[in-house]
Amino acid sequence: MENLRMNQAVRAECESYVGRERVVADTIAPETASKLATLLGRRMPAEGLPPTWHWAYFNHGYPVTDAGEDGHERLGLFLPPAPFHRRMWAAGDVTIHRPLQLGLQATRRSIITAVDFKTGKSGDLCFVTVEHSITQGGDSAIDEIHTVVYRDRGLAEKALRGQDDPVPEGFFVHPDMELYFYSALTHNGHRIHWDRGFCRTVEGYPGLVVHGPLMATKLCHSMMDEAEADGSGEATLHRFAFRAQAPVFETTPIRLVVEAGGGEAARKGRVERSDGVTAMTATLGLT
Known part of the structure; x- marks a missing residue:
């Protein structure tokens, strides 16, 4: 029997969104960078915005009447109306031509370049690829490929540790306030990051979900610090x-693992959970 949510009409409607564009202009405000630096425990940049910090900018605002059940902008306004309930940031590929300068306006042009339906171990999936191009002062600053995945809600996820259980040595967890502040800084209304009731009763998660971009930023910092320490500064x-x-939840112990670089132009790293599962992989390219 044909899955009604995966039939040709549904696919065709979603695929018709390929080519849609959205342009957002934003000032790279030092105040936002300062708050992000405080949250991440990093130094405030003197001029150029550090890698991945641009995710705190260019976030399209929308009225609450345009919000979906999950708090994101309702599907069908820009992103296609994928027939699944869960949405996650699946992957990102950021190319930096030059750092964004603080205090100056920049523009991000986003275009949907692909909509792909697949079937995996967890069921039917819909992958949406959005390509972003950020310019400042007429010059190209950042190109980014952003992949979002939509899938059905599955069986309830289990927590790796209780809220009050000790965190294994060498690992750390994400306090709920860190997730709240990051959501605010990135104008992210997704309820999985701030609404425990929604997480547990609707999504089947044991607690708040840690933002993928937040972990990616921390991993990027760790990889850059390692490169500087071994002579590639x-x-x-x-x-x-x-x-x-x-997935990584608020009570999930994780650690950032950076493979020995030895001065190579390409480095690899990963986010590892305390149960040995790899939650995220990353590659960093230096010039």
Whole structure:
């Protein structure tokens, strides 16, 4: 029997969104960068915006009447009306031509370039690829490929540890306030990051979900710090690509693992959960 949500009419409607564009202009406000630096425990940049920090900018605002059940902008306004309930940031590939300068306006042009339906171990999936191009002062600054995945809600997920259980040595967890602040800084209304009731009763999660971009930013920082420590400090980050592989919740202990670089132009890293599962992989390219 044909899955009604995967029939040709549904596919055709979603695929018709390929080519849709959205343009957002934003000022790279130092105040936002300062708040993000405080949250991440990093130094406030003097001029150029650090890699991945642009995710705190260019976030399209929408009235609450345009919000979907999950708090995101309702599907069908820009992103296609995929017939699934869960949505996650599956992967990102960021190419940096030059850092965005603080205090100046920049423009991000986004275009949907692909909509693909697939069937995996967890069921039917819909992958949406959005390509972003950010310019400042007429010059190209950042190109990014952003992949979103939509899927059905499955069986309830289990927590790796209780809220009050000790965190294994060498691992850390994400306090709920960190998730709240990151959601606010990135104008992210997704309820899986701030609404425990929604997580548990609707999504089947044991608690709040840690943002993929937040973990990617921390992993990027760790990889860059490692490069600087082993003698590649003069190198410039040109590309950072990551892929999410497993969920991380507020009580999930994780650690950032950076493979020995030895001064190579390409480095690899991962986010590892305390049960040994890899939650995210990443590659960092230096020039």
